Structure formats: C-alpha cells, structure tokens
Amino acid sequence: MDPLSDIISFLRLRSYLVGGFEAGGNWSVGFDAHEAIKCYAVTAGACWIAVEGAGAPVFLQKGDCFMLPRGQPFQIASDLSLPPDDWRRHFLGTEEGALVKLNDGSGVTVLGGHFALAGPQAEILLGMLPPIVHLRGEAETLRWAFERMREELTDLKPGGILIAQQLAAMIFIQALRLYLNENKGTGWLFALTDQRIGAAIKAIHREPSRRWTVETLAVEAGMSRASFAARFRQLVGESPIEYLTRWRMRLAERSLEHGEPIGAIALSLGYESESAFRTAFKRVTGTTPRHHARSSGHRNAVRFLA
Known part of the structure; x- marks a missing residue:
C-alpha cells in the first residue's frame, strides 16, 4: 500500500452529509466552527468565501472546488460586505441530499458534502493542509462523485450507505491529489x-x-x-x-x-x-x-x- 493510502486507512470516514444550495440575487450566509471536513464544487455562477484565519477572501467561479479541512468559521456570499444570515435559517432541518434555495435560487449552484475523520491520527494529515484548499477548474473531476453520493443517500437503495462511504473516501483522496499537483510545502x-x-x-x-x-x-x-x-x-x-x-x-x-x-x-x-x-x-x-x-x-x- 502506498503511503497516502496507508495514512487514510487509519482515518475512519464518518458523518457523511451531502447536498448544496442554489442562490440568486444578493445573499450571504455565515457558518460556525465545525468538526467535519467540507468539500464542495461550484457548478454554476460565482461567489466569494472568507474563512477565519485564512487571509484574503477567495473568489470562487464555475468549475472551482474548495475544501475546508480545519473547521474554522466561514462566510460565503455574493457580496462579503452583506451581513451574513445564520446558516441555521436556511439549512437546519433540510433533508439529506437536498438543494437549498436562497432567494430565487438561480445564478449560483454549490454542490458538495462534509464528513469527519475519526481517530487520533487525523491531525497527521489535516495539520498539513491550509484552512481552505482552493482547486481551480476541477469541479468536473469531482462532480460525478458528489452527484452519485447524493443519489445513493436520497434513493435509499440497498447498499447505498456503503457506496456513499466509498465515494466520500474517493472525493477526499482526489481533492488531496489535485492540491498536491498545484502546491508545494513541507511535510511527508x-x-x-x-x-x-x-x-x-x-x-x-x-x-x-x-x-x-x-x-x-x-x-x-x-x-x-x-x-x-x-x-x-x-x-x-x-x-x-x-x-x-x-x-x-x-x-x-x-x-x-x-x-x-x-x-x-x-x-x-x-x-x-x-x-x-x-x-x-x-x-x-x-x-x-x-x-x-x-x-x-x-x-x-x-x-x-x-
């Protein structure tokens, strides 16, 4: 087994949740600190994201992916100067796999999910990643996996949870690969x-x-x-x-x-x-x-x- 596979085999993926939102007009949503790793793809439109402790805001365009491995609070918006709505107002209580509509729900589509890594070895991997991993133009690489995961968790077919678990691992590993191809740093x-x-x-x-x-x-x-x-x-x-x-x-x-x-x-x-x-x-x-x-x-x- 290669070293990256070795490390990930230690990290039991859990708490799989997938979904997303469609937004139109002016909108802004703030999210609290979180334990899960969030990984999303912008499949339509563009928006801004600001992650606490990550420096300058990041402009996300159609085709971009982003991963939030450190769990810091963040704001995602059409305009970051707008006061953010609490995320609970729009997302709390929504069904698994649902696409939440903000305003008229046209213009921007963000599709993704989040999951947690169990075990004390998680910091071996997550500690090397920045607060936000921005992957430009890679949405198509991961979009199929996100959409398939959403289907498995909403259709409730036999074996669906196991397939969703495998897809979660695939998304995470592929995002890491893409990040390594684009960046340099220190660490194994x-x-x-x-x-x-x-x-x-x-x-x-x-x-x-x-x-x-x-x-x-x-x-x-x-x-x-x-x-x-x-x-x-x-x-x-x-x-x-x-x-x-x-x-x-x-x-x-x-x-x-x-x-x-x-x-x-x-x-x-x-x-x-x-x-x-x-x-x-x-x-x-x-x-x-x-x-x-x-x-x-x-x-x-x-x-x-x-």
Missing part, C-alpha cells in the same frame, strides 16, 4: 511528490520493521547519504529516522487499539526488546503502550454505549 504529504524522497518514504511504509538506516534509505532514494539526509529534512521537516519511528508508533497505536499484545507489536515493528519499544513509544506519544491500550478501550466502550 508534499514529499511524496518528490521522486527520490517519495521512494524512501514508500520503502519505510512497505517494510516498517526493517532495520533502516540513513544509508540504506539513501540507497532507496538513489542519493548519497549526506544529500539524502539534507533533502529529506528539507521536504519532510524531520530526519528519516524520526519519520520512521513516528510511523512505527502510528502502527503500534492501531495495533494496541485492536488489543494485540505489546510484545508481539514490538517484534512486528523491528524492536528486539519490549523495553526498547516502550521507550520509543513514550518518547513519541507521551504515554505508555499500556495506557494507550486502556484509553482506547474506554473510548471504544463509550462509542458503543452511545
């Missing part, structure tokens, strides 16, 4: 687009238990040790061994949450002793493997009872 996500450093990251994810060194990872990247170490830190923001250890601990967390024995986990991740594994786990996560296992068991029980 952006480093995947670098052929040589990406090869080293893929090797780590392919064999996390292997006794990797900077030298052997440099061979995977086809670089000298010094050049590889400097390039890796420049792109990823940490050393190759730091990244390897952190990824091993992410895998360990998942195994602990599944109830696997600590000794078996240590061996599966390349540690010769349980003691060495415990030390690494606490250094990276700030807690002990046993405490993490107990805490995750408590959280699972609460979710079940809820």
Whole structure:
C-alpha cells in the first residue's frame, strides 16, 4: 500500500452529509466552527468565501472546488460586505441530499458534502493542509462523485450507505491529489511528490520493521547519504529516522487499539526488546503502550454505549 493510502486507512470516514444550495440575487450566509471536513464544487455562477484565519477572501467561479479541512468559521456570499444570515435559517432541518434555495435560487449552484475523520491520527494529515484548499477548474473531476453520493443517500437503495462511504473516501483522496499537483510545502504529504524522497518514504511504509538506516534509505532514494539526509529534512521537516519511528508508533497505536499484545507489536515493528519499544513509544506519544491500550478501550466502550 502506498503511503497516502496507508495514512487514510487509519482515518475512519464518518458523518457523511451531502447536498448544496442554489442562490440568486444578493445573499450571504455565515457558518460556525465545525468538526467535519467540507468539500464542495461550484457548478454554476460565482461567489466569494472568507474563512477565519485564512487571509484574503477567495473568489470562487464555475468549475472551482474548495475544501475546508480545519473547521474554522466561514462566510460565503455574493457580496462579503452583506451581513451574513445564520446558516441555521436556511439549512437546519433540510433533508439529506437536498438543494437549498436562497432567494430565487438561480445564478449560483454549490454542490458538495462534509464528513469527519475519526481517530487520533487525523491531525497527521489535516495539520498539513491550509484552512481552505482552493482547486481551480476541477469541479468536473469531482462532480460525478458528489452527484452519485447524493443519489445513493436520497434513493435509499440497498447498499447505498456503503457506496456513499466509498465515494466520500474517493472525493477526499482526489481533492488531496489535485492540491498536491498545484502546491508545494513541507511535510511527508508534499514529499511524496518528490521522486527520490517519495521512494524512501514508500520503502519505510512497505517494510516498517526493517532495520533502516540513513544509508540504506539513501540507497532507496538513489542519493548519497549526506544529500539524502539534507533533502529529506528539507521536504519532510524531520530526519528519516524520526519519520520512521513516528510511523512505527502510528502502527503500534492501531495495533494496541485492536488489543494485540505489546510484545508481539514490538517484534512486528523491528524492536528486539519490549523495553526498547516502550521507550520509543513514550518518547513519541507521551504515554505508555499500556495506557494507550486502556484509553482506547474506554473510548471504544463509550462509542458503543452511545
């Protein structure tokens, strides 16, 4: 499995909601802070969006997509100088998959949905993304998936929820791909687009238990040790061994949450002793493997009872 797929496999997509709105004339709607990732496509017309903490407002045109991964409050409008209506006035209580009409409902169409990522690893991915991801001219790439998701959730056919879940994952991954193609940054996500450093990251994810060194990872990247170490830190923001250890601990967390024995986990991740594994786990996560296992068991029980 490739590194991006590895990470996303940790993040359980949930709370799928799809729909959108059609707006005409002068309009403005304000939305509170939210936990879910919002991902939308402008399929007709144009409008403005201002996200708290994201800097200058963004002008959205037909064919644009935007994703809001950080959950900050935002305003979307024909004119941002208009006082925003509370979103509840128009959207609260609407049916799943509905298109809400603002004013006469002609001129601007925004179609999309939102979903949440469960699990403590979500910040590994979301923390690298800006408050708004603006994808210019990419609506057609995602529009089919949005419309199909809406159909599945409104028609209520057998298997519809499962199809909607798979579509949600596809939309999210495709939006990430489009964003990576257009942007540069620091972190493992952006480093995947670098052929040589990406090869080293893929090797780590392919064999996390292997006794990797900077030298052997440099061979995977086809670089000298010094050049590889400097390039890796420049792109990823940490050393190759730091990244390897952190990824091993992410895998360990998942195994602990599944109830696997600590000794078996240590061996599966390349540690010769349980003691060495415990030390690494606490250094990276700030807690002990046993405490993490107990805490995750408590959280699972609460979710079940809820």
